[in-house]
Amino acid sequence: NDGSVTASPEDAYDSEYLCPVSIDGQTLALDFDTGSADLWVFSTSLPSSEQKGHTLFDPSKSTNWKALSGYKWNITYGDGSGASGTVGTDVVTVGGTSVSGQAVEIATKVSSAFVSDTANDGLLGLAFSSINTVTPKAQHTFFDTAKSSLSSPVFTADLKHRQLPGTYDFGTIDSSKYTGTITYIDVDTANGFWEFTGSGYAVGSGSFVSSSIDAIADTGTTLIYVPDAVVTAYYKQVSGASYDSSQGGYTFPCSATLPNLTLGIGSYHAVVPGQYINYSPASGSKCFGGVQSDSGIGFSIYGDVFLKSQFVIFDGSSTPRLGFAAK
Numbered sequence: 297n298d299g300s301v302t303a304s305p306e307d308a309y310d311s312e313y314l315c316p317v318s319i320d321g322q323t324l325a326l327d328f329d330t331g332s333a334d335l336w337v338f339s340t341s342l343p344s345s346e347q348k349g350h351t352l353f354d355p356s357k358s359t360n361w362k363a364l365s366g367y368k369w370n371i372t373y374g375d376g377s378g379a380s381g382t383v384g385t386d387v388v389t390v391g392g393t394s395v396s397g398q399a400v401e402i403a404t405k406v407s408s409a410f411v412s413d414t415a416n417d418g419l420l421g422l423a424f425s426s427i428n429t430v431t432p433k434a435q436h437t438f439f440d441t442a443k444s445s446l447s448s449p450v451f452t453a454d455l456k457h458r459q460l461p462g463t464y465d466f467g468t469i470d471s472s473k474y475t476g477t478i479t480y481i482d483v484d485t486a487n488g489f490w491e492f493t494g495s496g497y498a499v500g501s502g503s504f505v506s507s508s509i510d511a512i513a514d515t516g517t518t519l520i521y522v523p524d525a526v527v528t529a530y531y532k533q534v535s536g537a538s539y540d541s542s543q544g545g546y547t548f549p550c551s552a553t554l555p556n557l558t559l560g561i562g563s564y565h566a567v568v569p570g571q572y573i574n575y576s577p578a579s580g581s582k583c584f585g586g587v588q589s590d591s592g593i594g595f596s597i598y599g600d601v602f603l604k605s606q607f608v609i610f611d612g613s614s615t616p617r618l619g620f621a622a623k
């Protein structure tokens with residue numbers, strides 16, 4: 297049973313996108329994250345000080361809840377945030393797609409970043425189930441659980457820039473949501489991510505530089521993190537741009553005109569509009585860039601600043617692949 301759900305920007309800067317998810321009739325706003333594989337929720341089991349402002353899942357009110365005795369989870373994200381707790385299964389509905397027996401991870405502890413992010417009631421992981429953190433047995437993602445009931449084993453992301461709701465679709469590729477053709481690229485699932493090799497980049501009207509870029513498509517990461525060569529080439533074209541260690545990244549005068557960034561996906565040139573790369577005000581009249589260095593991560597991350605410029609197909613067939621199209 298295919299489904300479609302709205303993805304609403306959490307704030308004016310599209311720092312994350314939240315989607316309504318119903319667990320046995322209790323609806324929470326979850327951050328769909330193709331960079332992780334745990335479905336976890338704020339719950340009544342959290343200390344009351346950590347519950348404030350969030351919608352909580354209360355398993356005691358669910359008729360379909362089945363606790364998994366002795367099962368636990370503990371996740372740490374790349375930005376240092378994290379959460380942990382216990383596990384059960386329940387009926388989970390996203391748009392028109394409903395699955396039973398879905399592992400739902402109940403938070404009994406969450407880090408301060410999640411406590412203060414009061415619009416966010418948890419995450420719905422859409423990476424590969426191989427990196428699910430539940431012990432003693434890893435659990436399936438919502439997509440893996442739903443896959444066999446979908447018309448096609450795919451989901452798509454159509455995220456929007458600034459203030460507009462987008463959609464995640466499960467089971468179908470809606471041809472009204474993109475223009476031109478879809479370019480597919482192979483995915484390497486060894487690390488559990490939607491990982492692929494980009495073919496290069498161009499800055500503004502400059503020539504395309506062919507280079508292999510090991511990257512993941514991560515809807516749960518806000519910005520684009522790419523190799524220093526790309527970052528340097530990009531901000532060289534932005535007058536007044538500089539690396540500001542106090543802000544932890546490149547900033548530039550908010551009045552600057554930002555060039556487009558083209559990222560190669562095979563022979564397809566995906567264009568990120570320059571305006572998308574003025575992420576948010578930083579300090580004074582400086583703004584923080586949506587393109588930053590991937591140094592220390594181990595690979596590049598094509599996050600929301602990139603993904604919202606494209607229509608993206610996450611193809612979970614026996615040979616997983618990613619598809620990209622303009623829109």
Ligand SMILES: O=C([C@@H]1CCCNC1)N1CCCCC1
Nearest residue numbers: 329331332373374375516517
């Ligand atoms: O934890 C994360 C991100 C954090 C933001 C949400 N998506 C997952 N990582 C990025 C991918 C490599 C591993 C670390």
